[in-house]
Amino acid sequence: MRPERQREIVRRLLALHDQKSTELAPEPLHNPADDYTSTDQFALEQQRLFRDRPIVACLSVDVAEPGAFVATDCGGVPIAVVRGDDGQLRAFVNICRHRASIVLDGRGTLNRSIVCGFHGWTYGLDGTLMAQPFSCDGFASIDPHDLSLRRGAEAERSGLVFVRASSDEPIDLDATLCGVDDELDDFELSSFFRYDSWKSSWKCNYKLILDTFLEAYHVFALHRRSVARYYLVAPSTWDPFGPNLRYHSLQKNFLELKDLPEDQWDLESRGTIEYFIAPNTILSHSVDHIAVYRFLPRSVDETVVELTIYTPKPVESEADHEHYRRTLELHQRVSGGEDFLQQEGIQRSLASGLVKETIFGRNEPAAIHFHTALRELLQ
Structure with missing residues (x-):
């Protein structure tokens, strides 16, 4: 101070x-x-x-490096923040689009992808669906773009990371802080x-x-x-x-x-x-x-x-x-x-x-x- x-x-x-x-x-x-x-x-x-309303998810130092993530909860909604390879921070509803399994737990560092532990659905660090292993075209009739992780909203200021679960509309940090x-x-x-x-x-x-x-x-x-x-x-x-x-x-x-x-x-x-x-x-x-x-x-x-x-x-x-x-x-x-x-x-x-x-x-x-x-x- x-x-x-x-x-x-x-x-x-x-x-x-x-x-x-x-x-x-x-x-x-x-x-x-x-x-x-x-x-x-x-x-x-x-x-x-x-x-x-936006809430504090973590400090910026918790997700400083590409692949770093923190999983948390917003009013009963599982949500995760992930630092992409491009340096951008993204918030996702932390629920697999297949059978609603929680995808990430706690904190850690990902190796270029997000993998659901239930059936192995694989997402990029930007949340885009990349693979559905051994699915035998069982989901071919569904546009893969509709199966990417749902976005939340995220923002950083003063060393704090904020997330909002209800929408991906930009967070007004002036009004929040x-x-x-x-x-x-x-x-x-x-x-x-x-x-x-x-x-x-x-x-x-x-x-x-x-x-x-x-x-x-x-x-x-x-x-x-x-x-x-x-x-x-x-x-x-x-x-x-x-x-x-x-x-x-x-x-x-x-x-x-x-x-x-x-x-x-x-x-x-x-x-x-x-x-x-x-x-x-x-x-x-x-x-x-x-x-x-x-x-x-x-x-x-x-x-x-x-x-x-x-x-x-x-x-x-x-x-x-x-x-x-x-x-x-x-x-x-x-x-x-x-x-x-x-x-x-x-x-x-x-x-x-x-x-x-x-x-x-x-x-x-x-x-x-x-x-x-x-x-x-x-x-």
Whole structure:
């Protein structure tokens, strides 16, 4: 993050600390339990937020080389992004045109073609059908152009890859990012290196998990046995970018900045800078890595979490491997073992029918914005 932007944010935070306060929303938010438990609400979100709207599929570094691919999910639609031999990135509905088998899984590098594992139908990296082995002209009456992989939409900016499942119409990234790309450019995400990832599944609504990333109010209690001793509960600050936002979690050493001249203020080394990219992605910058969390709803009460760690330089030495292995384990232990487990319990409480709402206080403004913005996107 550019120094002048860091200094502006630090001034705000130090002023709030002097006032013994934090940034406050105008009013608390009473959020109905149905927001997390309604199957009708979930179906609407799947269509409007995850199929009709662009979502982050991966970072550009994940598909930098020809043949590189990442397979993901957009509102229940399997979709894959593939870098062609021509350097162009293409998104496809990740379903074979023969018998609807999933074609690609996970991530990897292809050798000049895409081959379905069911009957061996073979597609070029541009999605064009190339071969139907041993078919004995069983499909000769069908125009092969009609049997190419269905296209989705794709776009790249600021080191992020976006996809949309519902159509191949061009993605309007200005409307999607609403200016947050100006800040993301400061981090030069395309220069990072993928280290490792962790995929897990949790019995709760995806919005419950996201809620925990957008406020530090819970840290002193929920994380009392892990990271609470390192972090402040307040102050905190945030800024909106349309439905997206930036949020800060501060380490206790942040307060040392008040005794330093402004030209020595370094916000990046004093906490976590988090960007939420609607509807389901968190980019979390800590001192020596970026953690990208993607939350993929499977049902109203089940969410798959994909976490990937990226590093500013290749991890080559044994010491660096050990450091980043422990970093990933810390994310698993704190986010998974504390935050996500807590949300599973809350999901059961809300599903009981006895709890009609949750309440976000004025001291949780980023979480309030998150819910308010998603409702606006659904209209």
